[in-house]
Amino acid sequence: MALIWAMLVIIFILYAFYELLNNNQNGKRYPPGPKGLPIIGHLHLLGKNPHQDFLKLAKTHGPLMYVRLGLVPTIVVSSADTAEKVLKTYDHIFASRPHNEAAYYLAYGQRNMIAAKYGPYWRNMRKLCTQHLLSNQKINSFQSMRRQQVELMIKSLKNEACDHRVVVDLSAKILSLSADLTCLMVFGKKYMDEDLDKRGFKALVNEVEHLAATPNLGDFFPFLGVIDLQGLTRRLKDLSKVFDEFLEKIIDEHVQSRDQKQSKDFVDTLLDIMQSQEAEFQFDRRHIKAILFDMLIAAMGTSAAAIEWILTELLRHPHVMKKLQKELEQVVGLERMVKESDLEKLNYLDMVVKEGMRLHCVVPLMPHEAMEDCVVNSFHIQKGSRIMINFYTVQRDPNIWPEPEKFLPERFVESSIDVRGHDFQLLPFGSGRRSCPAMQLGIIIVQLIVAQLVHCFDWELPNGMQPCDLDVEEQFGLATSRENPLMAIPTYRLNNA
Numbered sequence: 426m427a428l429i430w431a432m433l434v435i436i437f438i439l440y441a442f443y444e445l446l447n448n449n450q451n452g453k454r455y456p457p458g459p460k461g462l463p464i465i466g467h468l469h470l471l472g473k474n475p476h477q478d479f480l481k482l483a484k485t486h487g488p489l490m491y492v493r494l495g496l497v498p499t500i501v502v503s504s505a506d507t508a509e510k511v512l513k514t515y516d517h518i519f520a521s522r523p524h525n526e527a528a529y530y531l532a533y534g535q536r537n538m539i540a541a542k543y544g545p546y547w548r549n550m551r552k553l554c555t556q557h558l559l560s561n562q563k564i565n566s567f568q569s570m571r572r573q574q575v576e577l578m579i580k581s582l583k584n585e586a587c588d589h590r591v592v593v594d595l596s597a598k599i600l601s602l603s604a605d606l607t608c609l610m611v612f613g614k615k616y617m618d619e620d621l622d623k624r625g626f627k628a629l630v631n632e633v634e635h636l637a638a639t640p641n642l643g644d645f646f647p648f649l650g651v652i653d654l655q656g657l658t659r660r661l662k663d664l665s666k667v668f669d670e671f672l673e674k675i676i677d678e679h680v681q682s683r684d685q686k687q688s689k690d691f692v693d694t695l696l697d698i699m700q701s702q703e704a705e706f707q708f709d710r711r712h713i714k715a716i717l718f719d720m721l722i723a724a725m726g727t728s729a730a731a732i733e734w735i736l737t738e739l740l741r742h743p744h745v746m747k748k749l750q751k752e753l754e755q756v757v758g759l760e761r762m763v764k765e766s767d768l769e770k771l772n773y774l775d776m777v778v779k780e781g782m783r784l785h786c787v788v789p790l791m792p793h794e795a796m797e798d799c800v801v802n803s804f805h806i807q808k809g810s811r812i813m814i815n816f817y818t819v820q821r822d823p824n825i826w827p828e829p830e831k832f833l834p835e836r837f838v839e840s841s842i843d844v845r846g847h848d849f850q851l852l853p854f855g856s857g858r859r860s861c862p863a864m865q866l867g868i869i870i871v872q873l874i875v876a877q878l879v880h881c882f883d884w885e886l887p888n889g890m891q892p893c894d895l896d897v898e899e900q901f902g903l904a905t906s907r908e909n910p911l912m913a914i915p916t917y918r919l920n921n922a
């Protein structure tokens with residue numbers, strides 16, 4: 426009991442000291458924001474979908490809003506103009522990442538690329554990944570693997586569709602395909618549910634995603650990290666041990682079979698780099714494991730969620746689905762499946778994918794950190810602040826997007842706006858130094874799988890459900906996906922049945 430009292434007194438003194446420091450604003454003008462509570466600041470205003478809560482708050486407080494999450498000063502950016510200032514004009518100031526308990530325990534002390542602080546280490550890691558793992562040449566080398574895996578999924582769906590009007594869990598199918606594509610590219614083989622440990626591969630990846638997205642008191646009150654009031658640190662340490670053993674085993678297997686291989690997965694490429702000592706920084710097994718972990722976590726859920734959302738909207742808008750099928754019939758024909766080389770001719774598909782990614786932002790809030798004091802829109806942002814660019818709000822801004830809640834692929838007719846980070850009103854892959862280094866791969870995977878599923882099957886909702894009744898509830902996470910699985914009835918439509 427005495428210990429608890431002592432701790433409460435320490436917390437109170439620290440808090441009083443913190444408030445004293447923060448109330449002394451030296452005449453600086455800070456961005457507006459809602460009124461906060463003592464100690465917790467604005468944490469109570471955030472629910473299970475914080476990007477939606479921030480959108481509501483931004484309507485009152487504007488495109489540059491100040492909130493305090495526990496002890497962490499946080500700036501929320503909610504317009505394309507302000508996003509451009511943060512991600513382009515002052516990118517050199519905002520390109521770091523804040524401390525993150527989950528990444529600290531799971532990713533070797535934040536040694537992965539996603540969570541690394543800005544500096545020479547991150548720069549070297551990023552250069553190494555973009556040159557050796559995510560280059561166009563490397564992405565193309567996996568083209569036939571992608572074709573085979575997508576065809577396998579179509580075959581399995583076709584077999585299921587033979588049984589009259591079977592309802593399939595499309596979310597699960599897409600996630601499973603995305604896991605297989607990722608594992609084959611990164612590790613050179615697929616991992617089944619029974620792999621990794623008794624909980625199973627996908628369940629553990631799921632757990633990582635869940636823990637990484639759970640608000641951790643240690644991130645908002647740094648001194649609470651060691652106390653682990655929520656029991657999250659214990660779970661994170663347990664998970665990191667399981668993953669570390671798994672990744673060690675994979676590296677050992679690759680070391681043993683290296684000479685017999687013709688095509689190189691990511692592990693082979695990283696082992697080559699380690700042996701050649703060509704990396705411009707100390708590069709050992711720990712770094713290989715951190716990169717492998719990154720690739721797995723960053724790739725699987727994001728692509729799957731984007732595809733799931735686009736199919737959701739196609740099911741909600743049958744006339745768009747029909748129009749896309751028409752384009753596929755004209756460009757590909759009904760005698761064969763879609764190839765990657767068809768994608769550049771599919772203009773309507775491009776519009777459908779852009780509109781799906783605009784309306785359903787898969788990574789709505791990726792945190793950055795200010796490395797120096799800075800003035801944006803005449804407001805002061807202090808060094809160490811967490812910066813959240815709310816891509817979800819930007820992509821639903823009615824001043825830029827008429828009828829922003831509607832799924833209207835036609836809004837991209839005659840428009841040069843694309844998703845590659847130059848147009849600040851549409852940033853599904855971010856922009857600037859910390860933008861997604863696998864943008865090209867992400868676009869290929871999403872376009873290919875959406876096109877294939879729409880080309881090979883007619884889709885119907887189960888139990889007589891009307892398109893407008895299909896829900897769009899979101900589940901915030903590392904990748905924001907559908908809360909409820911997408912269920913639909915496929916009917917094979919190509920002539921080679």
Ligand code: HEM
Nearest residue numbers: 539723724727728731788791853854855859860861863867
């Ligand atoms: C549709 C699929 C994808 C979407 C929507 C997406 C989106 C994003 C976004 C929004 C960011 C953060 C930008 C920022 O901080 O401002 C990001 C970062 C990142 N993504 Fe992706 N991504 C996708 C696929 C992938 C894939 C397939 C990989 C790997 C194979 C990948 C690897 C990464 C990495 C390593 C980072 C961190 C970059 C850094 O901090 O320097 N992503 N992604």
